[in-house]
Amino acid sequence: MLASIPPSTARRPAVPRSQLILLVILLVIGAVAENLILFNYLDLSQKFQTSVAPSISLLPKLSALRIEVLQLHAEVELALHLDVPEFTSVDARRANVAARLEDLQTAAAGNAKYTPAIDAVSVLLEIYDSQIAGFRNSPSEAQVPVIEFELGRAFKDTEAQLAGIYNEEEALFSRATTNIFAAVRDTQIILLGVGVILFILSALFVFNTRRTVQQEVGRVSEQLQVAAEVGRAASSLLSLDELFDTTLSLIRDRFNFYHASIFLLDEAGENAVLRASMGEVGASLIKSGYKLDVGSDTIIGYVTANNAARVASDVSDDPAYFRHELLPNTRAELAVPLRQGGQVIGALDVQSVNSNAFPNDLVPVIQTLADEIAVAIGNAAQYTREKARAQQLATLLESSVELSIPQSNFDALLDLIARRSLTLMRANDAEIWLPLNDDEIELRANVSEPTRVGQRLRRGEGLPSQVFASGRPLRVEDYAKWESRTGAVAGAAFRAALTVPMAWQGSTVGVLTLTHSQPNWFSADDERIAQLFASQAAAAIENTRLLQETQNRLGELYTLNQIGQAVAAQTDLNGLFDVVRREVLRVINAPVMYISLYDSKRELLEIPYFYESGLVTSVDPFPVGHGLTGLIIQTRQPLVVNNAAEATTQGAIVEGDPAESYLGVPIIVRENVIGVLAVQDYEKQNLFAPADARLLSTIASQIALGVQSIQLYQQVQRRADQLAAASEVSRATISMLNPAQLIVDAVELIRSRFNLYYAAIFMVDDEGKWAMLRHATGDAGRQLLENGHRLEVGGNSMVGACIAQGQARIALDAGKERTRFANPLLPDTRSEMALPLRVGETVLGALDVQSTLHNAFSESDIAALQTMTDQIGIAIRNAQLLENAQHTLKALDYETYLLQTLLENVPDKIYFKDQEGRFIRVSKAVADRFNLPPEDMIGKWEFDFFTEAYARQVYEDEQTVLLANQPIFGKVEQELWPDGSATWALTTRLPLRDSVGHVIGTFGISRDVTELKAAEEASRRRAQQLVAASDVSRATISILDPDQLVIEAVEAIRERFDLYYAALFLVDDAREWAVLRHATGDAGKKLLERGHKLEVGGNSMVGWAVANRRARIALDVGEEPVRFVNPFLPDTHSEMALPLIVGNIVIGALDVQSVQVNAFSDADVSVLQTMADQIAVAIQNARLYLQVNRRARLEQLINRVTGKIRRSIDAESIISTTLSELNDILRTRRAVARLGPEHDLLPRKPGSGQGNGNNGNNGGNGSRPSAI
Known part of the structure; x- marks a missing residue:
């Protein structure tokens, strides 16, 4: 502390020269006395220097070492208690201690008194290095107490040693000062004794000498005391303001200066700013922000620029002196x-009202004081920073605890984060920005200006957006001077800004921005603290999001379950769509919902379900355009539009009122888009988020199979109705021989069966010029018949064009058909079709049908009606031929003409037989079938051509006709021909009578209905498959046990599809094996016992189907390369593996096998895949139900037991109730509770051995048994 004070400050006192002149005449007389006085004084001075000089040299170094040790102790304690230990500043402090120790060792070399203190500091550093090094290598909270104990003991010993030597040196200095004063007084006594003679003459000299010595010694002593007091203040005061006030007061008062002040350099090092000054003058200067430029032509400017002291002994002569009006009395200045x-x-500046007030020996003293003050300034600043940092860390810990509490309100959480960060960082404002989309971020919270919430910035625009894009913190010292500031916040009132990313698990979830009105407010430490807080905030944000997503997911699962049940149960599209609308609008806030269906073959869209304002409407089919729905059909991707203008940018052409918010997803079945599910709002923007799109897509995928199943069911039902109508028309055409009645019955039947608006048959007149209306339905038809309605062949009508061209004419939109007669009696016609009645190359007329719906006729409708039209044409021609033949026979021979005409022209097989069943005449069609001329068939019968069984059945039928005299009409029978082929025929057998009415044989007409039979068989098989699908669907709804569900489904599929083997595999948790869960037959039982499983992606059809998410079909297993040959199924010839898919996850596979080659048709594959999808959804739902039900049962049992226990009024009834309920729950035979050998916990029932003398179970020990 005092090392910088040179020994010259304790110089020998000087005697004034004027006094020596007065004593010249006394030199001889007073030589002895004078020499004695001088010798004594010099001796005292030498002793003073010898005793005090070591203290003056070593005490400053010892004081500096003590301060560094104390600071090291404080910083180690702080670093050990940080959440993330940081030893950078501690290591720097340790280096300072080592440097101070080296200085002290050099200065105290050879001084054994300092050795214990130096050794104690060395030991401390060794203990520090060993303990901290171990902690750095493997940090652990358990090590902290040990390190604190070891280092604390070392610090305590070291501080004790340093304090002891310091106190000892200070006491030595005080004793030396006291002794020199005593010696001076002794010298004065000697002078009085010796100078009696010289008293009168030398009185003035002695008096002056005494005063000079006293002043000199007092001044040196006071300087040393001031230095000591400043050193103590520097080592004990950690507040800069208190330090400055104390030191300046000591310097001014003890040195009797006019003014004292301290200047500190600013951060740029360009200005020396007045930091402390004395009195009202100093306060006024500080308040005015008084400062001087470094290097300016002032004393302070010189000192701070040159790192050297400057003395102005007379300020009037020093050009560097800067006169200030508040200090007018300054005559001398030292800085x-x-x-x-x-x-x-910085600089220490002192001023005096006296010229030459700063002798050369005072400058080192003031410099020493300045050095001590500088060290103290550094220590106090470091202490202030560490204290502020500790407070920040405490606030950070408190904030982390508060943020770790789950929050249900997301906006409230963001507001809490913003306010907590404001407090933590001592900022004026705090903002939180979150990503809105791929291009923008949005302000979600603002403390001081909440009205700015909702403001958006594009990526790379402004501080928050730049930090979000880079993922790195950004600190701006002065925003007004920042080159990258954006116009979006150009008018911001803040100056300093700190923006840090809120990162969670490697990704940036948002940005935290802190601002302050003063520049250079935030430090690097603030930046680190802000990053720690931002990490905690990001975790809280993600946890809250996960909580909300979990709650939303539960609601979505409930919605999907409800829709799944509806999909499995509904057979009507409107019923299914009602359930979908109710569940979708429950979880997605939208006023409008619609479902459109897409016909890819005709490229038409239909909206069968449009919901708005509580009303359900529909829209007729229309062409796919470039609107939002058409865009979804084309892209096969969900579409989210959050403002009306965005729809145009997506490439859609919006017609009608544009939606401000729109969400639509495709309905896809096995890669085919069959429709669109959409919700929208005409008024509100930004209504839908990506999560809504994912949920709606899941719902769409779930209802897709239901829509397709219902459509297939309706198509099959419609096809069955059409085939039934075709069969009725066919039977009518065979049995009806009156052309007029045939036309009436056929037209009415077609209109009724096909639910048409209008149906009519036109016949070409004899001239071939007009198509004459022969029959039409309804009032319009009646009026047209009364008016003799006709249309010109080849004229401007669909009927005329159809007859002229011999081809069907179809108008799915009658309004756009140019060649059409717009009948005023039929104003509601929207679709029309004209079909020619053709026999061979001859067009007899046309069938005209009309509907009130656009696009009313499907391909199946056209095919069915064309088939029926051909049958009607043939029947009319046959009836006409028969009628013509009857007219002709009146003039010609009946038998010859009838047979010759009919048998050669009719396409049906007609034959005549005798009573034995032999052919007496056949039509050309019959003979052609046997590749024989008609005459060669005479005398033969069925036994010559067909199998024994078929021929026998024909013979018995004919005998029945002969004997019972009853015809057989419209019998459908299978014909087995000699070439091995089989056909189906619709046969009518009638008795053949002679002219007097006697039965002489039989005749019959047989029409080939093989194609119709095949169609009926396909329809029957399809209906059977649908029944099986319905059974499986009902099973999936009614059975909630996954294992039972698997068994019921597999057995139903094998039975309904008449399969050789059926099995169901489920993928294990590791998704490596498909494990067999149920299989049919003995083979399935053996495989289950062996724990049969197949590798996912391995060499099996099941493993392939699971891995590739597609069906694998082998119509001939001998040619299938990817297949597991099961030794328990040797008769398999066809196999099919179908994946069980729920959402995007394959949970297993359905495997079916048949003993036939080519056993599976496209229809079989479609139906089985539909059933597999239903089973997959049902298994998933059953698993979810078991989880929920298991939890519900557990809670119910707990509630029941606790309820009964609460109702108990004493300990025995509580324990009795508890044991009884545990027996029921655990299904045990008994339960025992024992509290002690003398207490029964439950009363026994009568007859249980208690109180009836039967105490054999007590073992004869007299103790009472425990209650059971």
């Missing part, structure tokens, strides 16, 4: 630099 580590940090 010395304040230095830390050799660098100037």
